[in-house]
Amino acid sequence: MTQVVMIGAGPTGLTLAMLLAKRGIAVKLIEASRSFRRIFRGEGLMPSGLAAIAQMGLSDAIEQIPHRAIDAWEFYIENRPIFRVDEPMESEGPPCTLISQPAFLEAVLEQANECKSFELIQGNAVQDLLWQGDRVSGVKLGDGRAIAADLVIGADGRNSVVRQRANLALDREAQSFDVLWFKLPTSPQFAKENVFYAILKGKEGFGAFQSSEGNFQVGWSLHKDDPLDWQQIDWAGKLASTSPDWLAAHFRQQKDAIERPLLLSVVVGRCPQWHVPGLLLLGDAAHPMSPIRAQGINMALRDAIVAANHLVPLLQQSNWAAIDAVLPRIQAEREPEIIQTQKLQQAEVAQGELIRNVPLLRHAVSRLAPFIRSRVRQSWLERQLKLRQGFAQVVLKV
Numbered sequence: 001m002t003q004v005v006m007i008g009a010g011p012t013g014l015t016l017a018m019l020l021a022k023r024g025i026a027v028k029l030i031e032a033s034r035s036f037r038r039i040f041r042g043e044g045l046m047p048s049g050l051a052a053i054a055q056m057g058l059s060d061a062i063e064q065i066p067h068r069a070i071d072a073w074e075f076y077i078e079n080r081p082i083f084r085v086d087e088p089m090e091s092e093g094p095p096c097t098l099i100s101q102p103a104f105l106e107a108v109l110e111q112a113n114e115c116k117s118f119e120l121i122q123g124n125a126v127q128d129l130l131w132q133g134d135r136v137s138g139v140k141l142g143d144g145r146a147i148a149a150d151l152v153i154g155a156d157g158r159n160s161v162v163r164q165r166a167n168l169a170l171d172r173e174a175q176s177f178d179v180l181w182f183k184l185p186t187s188p189q190f191a192k193e194n195v196f197y198a199i200l201k202g203k204e205g206f207g208a209f210q211s212s213e214g215n216f217q218v219g220w221s222l223h224k225d226d227p228l229d230w231q232q233i234d235w236a237g238k239l240a241s242t243s244p245d246w247l248a249a250h251f252r253q254q255k256d257a258i259e260r261p262l263l264l265s266v267v268v269g270r271c272p273q274w275h276v277p278g279l280l281l282l283g284d285a286a287h288p289m290s291p292i293r294a295q296g297i298n299m300a301l302r303d304a305i306v307a308a309n310h311l312v313p314l315l316q317q318s319n320w321a322a323i324d325a326v327l328p329r330i331q332a333e334r335e336p337e338i339i340q341t342q343k344l345q346q347a348e349v350a351q352g353e354l355i356r357n358v359p360l361l362r363h364a365v366s367r368l369a370p371f372i373r374s375r376v377r378q379s380w381l382e383r384q385l386k387l388r389q390g391f392a393q394v395v396l397k398v
Helices: 011-022 047-055 059-063 101-112 161-165 235-242 245-253 296-315 320-357 359-367 369-389
Strands: 002-007 027-031 067-069 072-077 080-086 097-099 118-122 126-132 135-141 146-154 177-184 195-201 204-210 216-223 262-264 279-281
Touching: 002 011, 002 135, 011 027, 011 101, 011 118, 011 296, 027 146, 047 059, 047 296, 047 369, 059 101, 072 359, 080 359, 080 369, 097 101, 101 118, 126 146, 126 161, 146 161, 146 296, 146 320, 161 279, 195 235, 195 320, 204 235, 235 245, 296 320, 320 359, 320 369, 359 369
Parallel strands: 002 027, 002 146, 027 118, 072 195, 146 279
Antiparallel strands: 067 097, 072 080, 126 135, 135 146, 177 216, 177 262, 195 204, 204 216
């Protein structure tokens, strides 16, 4: 019998599979896609995520793939600069670093493939779960294969098939926006330093930065009350009209190169229960995160470490009762940090919505920026330090 069947070869599933396989535990990793390349994958590693990577022995891998640190964060309202924060914040390092997630996953896979106990089954989706009484005992694949396991781990993202087949509920948080994601060529003006720009003009806003792979990326907030038909918009003109002059010029220059945006539907929430006997959910399958401040990949990596700490000793014994008993403890250790992080993300969204929906406040902040800059900057900074470091000590112990 395969000891662990891992569903989903994203940051959670692949890193946890590697950790288990390196400790002699048999793992079959199932990935529906034939490639790690997707139009959008989160790139932002906060200090908490970089620390997790270091503990997994993957820091050298980061150095060998496309990566780039964020040098600063700048905020503009009504085309006026409000404040700037340089990295690393408050001399607290390392800086937020952008990585090529596909290249990162390939590097992790290379290490996992060195283990005889590891096998990747790619291009084959999970269709259903296998049950032995009221305990999950394996999975059925799209090609009809049945794979038995001591434990199934669902790390298959916010639209998790495993979660649905296990009838585990997801309590969704209300979100007022989705995201349109653009990629376009960069410019020499962005080469000297990589700044994350947050732009708000009127009720329209976006974030922009230079990615780890060298292109310029834009995330446009698409609100439920927006009257525009985003598929029919002249996006070069729209982005330019919302931007300060120096950034507007870049959008106009690249008008023929701006690709049609990808619509990212924002799903945020938590499962009240992450497990049933024989099955555990982790990462976005258990707690899909908001895109605010790039928490998804960081929480995923920390989930993998905590799960490894609890599971490795028990999987080495193949004791079903002990495995099932530890699953609630994994959720109990991870859940408080997830809840606190999502609350801070919600606070970020609420503040942005307040400024967006109250023209007088927006006007006041932009006009009074020289006088209130320090206070606004400090308020923002206090939230970011928590989002960057995490709310818990996560240490790989096995």
